[in-house]
Amino acid sequence: MAADPVTSTAGAHLADAPDAEGAVAPVQEAFDGNARLFERAQRRIPGGVNSPVRAYRSVGGAPRFIRRASGPYVYDAEDREYVDLVASWGPALLGHGNPAVVAAVKAAADRGLSFGAPTEGEVELAELVHERVHRDGRSPIERLRLVSTGTEATMTAVRLARGATDRPLIVKFAGHYHGHSDGLLADAGSGVATLALPSSAGVPAEIAAQTLVLPYNDESALRLAFERHPGRIAAVITEAAAANMGVVAPDAGFNRVLVDVAHAHGALVILDEVLTGFRVHAGGWWALDPAGAVDVDLIAFGKVIGGGLPLAALGGRASVMDLLAPLGPVYQAGTLSGNPLAVAAGLATLRAADDAVYARVDAAADRVVAAVTGALSEAGVQHAIGRAGNLFSVAFGLTAPPRDYDEVRAQEAWRHAPFFHALLEQGVSLPPSVFEAWFLTAAHDDRALSRVEEALPAAARAAAAATPRA
């Protein structure tokens, strides 16, 4: 029997209380705690949050303010326990507070927080990424430059591609998110889709015009773009498998076609593995892709590579990467790039993420997908599951997994809010947007997964009872 999140004594301070039963806060009080914090937050922080999708705008209510996390669980301001299916939006591959990672960070902190000078850890991390992202005897990562966020990694990749080709245009796909740099915010999925913003204010039209947005998985649109803009496209940037409009895997062989077409026209290919890298496989989607490894020029990493600390990276072909300063003319820099704590967290995470870890995450994902499908089918909710390795998402109202952003947007997104809240009330924390992937970790054990399985039928009934919002 799964623990009732409302009466659970699993939180450390509740478990320590002499009368754990009596120490448990009633539901209303718990919700008021988050609501009070949200009120205070909104007075001093725009929207009360430091990243938009955390704000629960598409599902309503006050976001849960998280006080601590452990393994597969997060605990809110009232110490309510939730099975966490957000995993910090991806980084927590091993689960929260993995002892090896925490110990590595503490040891690094004892040695100093930031030096602004090269460290041995950075070298080890570059070597480790080169070794892990490997297939058929070769690695696409001949060089690696560390940065602090995925946004920086893709932004630098774009600058590098322009510097390498001396061309202005970038091709991206609708619904793909590559961070919030100006040129990459067009039709960017998830947070932007949730907020129903077509793009972002503050991006000059001249900059937006340098980005061509194409439908995903559409080979003819890609060929046409190159025919229409001969000699002007610097690079195609693509999520290795799209996971910011819900999960939409590339059609079999699409990434290969993309590389072939781009290279035939002298353009580079930037594979964005910020979300998929080291999560779906030890070598990311690049190594897992059933259609084989593709010959990309640059790969952006983030999330798992930092193990929960601000770290991201750009890697790739030496002939392109060596155009970066100080060797080449393309400038890029960062005061905290390669921060020793973040590098320690990344190294410890990647070293711990062995085959057994990926097998556990995959098995956990299989189990939750089966439970979601079963519960929604039982409740009579038409749905499709988009899936790429251990990443997946639910598309309500569709009969087949969506292949592009238009199909994603055709779903019955309004079923998500009641589904989400029914899970939350039962102690399961799902991403508060239907356009996000569900994240499992290696720490999702039988207890946590059983809790999800037991919560899903009521959530599926809530989704079935939902009606479109006016």
Ligand code: PLP
């Ligand atoms: N690229 C992809 C595929 C992402 O999913 C994200 C973030 O969700 C980014 C880039 C941006 O990374 P960050 O939020 O670290 O700037």
